[in-house]
Amino acid sequence: MVKPTLLAYPRPPIGRGPQRIGSSAIRDLLAIAQRAEVISLAGGLPDPDTFPTDAIARATAELLAGDPASVLQYGPTDGCDALREVVAASAGADPAGVLVTSGSQQALDLVARTVLDPGDVAVVADPAYVGALQALRGSGAELAPIPSDEHGLRVDLLADALHAGLRPKLVHVVATFDNPTGATLDPRRRVALAELAEEFGFWIVDDDPYGAIRWRGTAPTPLRTLTDRTIALGSTSKVLCPGLRVGWAIAPPELETALAIVKQSADLHTSALSQQIAARLLGDRQAMGEQLDRLRRTYRARAEALGRALERHLPGTLAFTPPAGGMFLWCRLADHVRPEATTTELLGEALDAGVAFVPGAAFAAGPGGHDRHLRLSFATGAPAELDEAARRLATVLR
Numbered sequence: 001m002v003k004p005t006l007l008a009y010p011r012p013p014i015g016r017g018p019q020r021i022g023s024s025a026i027r028d029l030l031a032i033a034q035r036a037e038v039i040s041l042a043g044g045l046p047d048p049d050t051f052p053t054d055a056i057a058r059a060t061a062e063l064l065a066g067d068p069a070s071v072l073q074y075g076p077t078d079g080c081d082a083l084r085e086v087v088a089a090s091a092g093a094d095p096a097g098v099l100v101t102s103g104s105q106q107a108l109d110l111v112a113r114t115v116l117d118p119g120d121v122a123v124v125a126d127p128a129y130v131g132a133l134q135a136l137r138g139s140g141a142e143l144a145p146i147p148s149d150e151h152g153l154r155v156d157l158l159a160d161a162l163h164a165g166l167r168p169k170l171v172h173v174v175a176t177f178d179n180p181t182g183a184t185l186d187p188r189r190r191v192a193l194a195e196l197a198e199e200f201g202f203w204i205v206d207d208d209p210y211g212a213i214r215w216r217g218t219a220p221t222p223l224r225t226l227t228d229r230t231i232a233l234g235s236t237s238k239v240l241c242p243g244l245r246v247g248w249a250i251a252p253p254e255l256e257t258a259l260a261i262v263k264q265s266a267d268l269h270t271s272a273l274s275q276q277i278a279a280r281l282l283g284d285r286q287a288m289g290e291q292l293d294r295l296r297r298t299y300r301a302r303a304e305a306l307g308r309a310l311e312r313h314l315p316g317t318l319a320f321t322p323p324a325g326g327m328f329l330w331c332r333l334a335d336h337v338r339p340e341a342t343t344t345e346l347l348g349e350a351l352d353a354g355v356a357f358v359p360g361a362a363f364a365a366g367p368g369g370h371d372r373h374l375r376l377s378f379a380t381g382a383p384a385e386l387d388e389a390a391r392r393l394a395t396v397l398r
């Protein structure tokens, strides 16, 4: 008898899912940027000094001492009542429409799998949040990129595309302090987008982890108050800490029920312990107000420090809009700076110089590569470090 060879018995194949989703260039880059000698402006990691560690320790001890079964047992898929109520109250929503998720990234994935069938169309802003591209691609939907500018999604171009026959089932936006552009969707564009959602019958996914980190100006009208065709996503990751892995979707209750069915297949439910900790912290209005003030002060100081450092070390090199909140600066290289190079090509030199950024191409959702853009995060570095990062960047961009 012929001995079986490895070739005759190949490993079972894997499906097309991973290829369709694609690895996140940012997560790959984060691994390189971890090197001690590199100052990373690449990740959007919140500053660990802002994590409410003591409050989390206290809440955990109290929960375990009080009713351990309620936080260590299996729980409902939709989420624990206490957290759903806190989230609903702060948004003026019906708790029945709140689905608690394992980070808002899971909410994106569940929305994509619930609303979209393979071959359906989903509109994304271009440039786009990479995690949204992955989640939407994972559903087998076709992505239709619509450009955005410093006032958010070009809703006029979306209207043109709709009138020309585009029929998306959903439109994803990070309407407040976008990732990567930092832009906030203009009030008039919000109204126009809501009207289009009603006229053409699509869902708006308003992905909002950064809206609470505002240090200038007033918050624009939330999209979900303009149309009930909105699915509003929120998260504790940027306002408390990412490690809790607590996020949510606020949707009309019928859609919440459908999302919860899909969540059952994903993870049964989000960690009950994390949810109860989040409910206590978010529900303590005074402590939460102090936490948000601290975040706004910290990130404002950093955004301004990075802006000053770029002016000092790289005058006339990078064009950007000073942010009113969020965590990112979206910068365009002036035409005369390294005109032959894309920011992807410049990244290697930057890493050699000890500084990391995310090249614009990582966020490209359409044919334009954002090849002369880069995203800088000011969230994780202290002002002196941001200054040094700009000095290193200048050695590459001079």
Ligand SMILES: Cc1ncc(COP(=O)(O)O)c(C=O)c1O
Pocket (backbone or CB within 6 Å): 044, 102, 103, 104, 105, 106, 129, 131, 174, 179, 207, 208, 209, 234, 235, 236, 237, 242, 246, 247
């Ligand atoms: C726009 C946007 N949405 C969603 C997420 C996912 O965050 P999380 O799953 O931690 O809530 C992120 C993370 O950076 C983000 O930038």
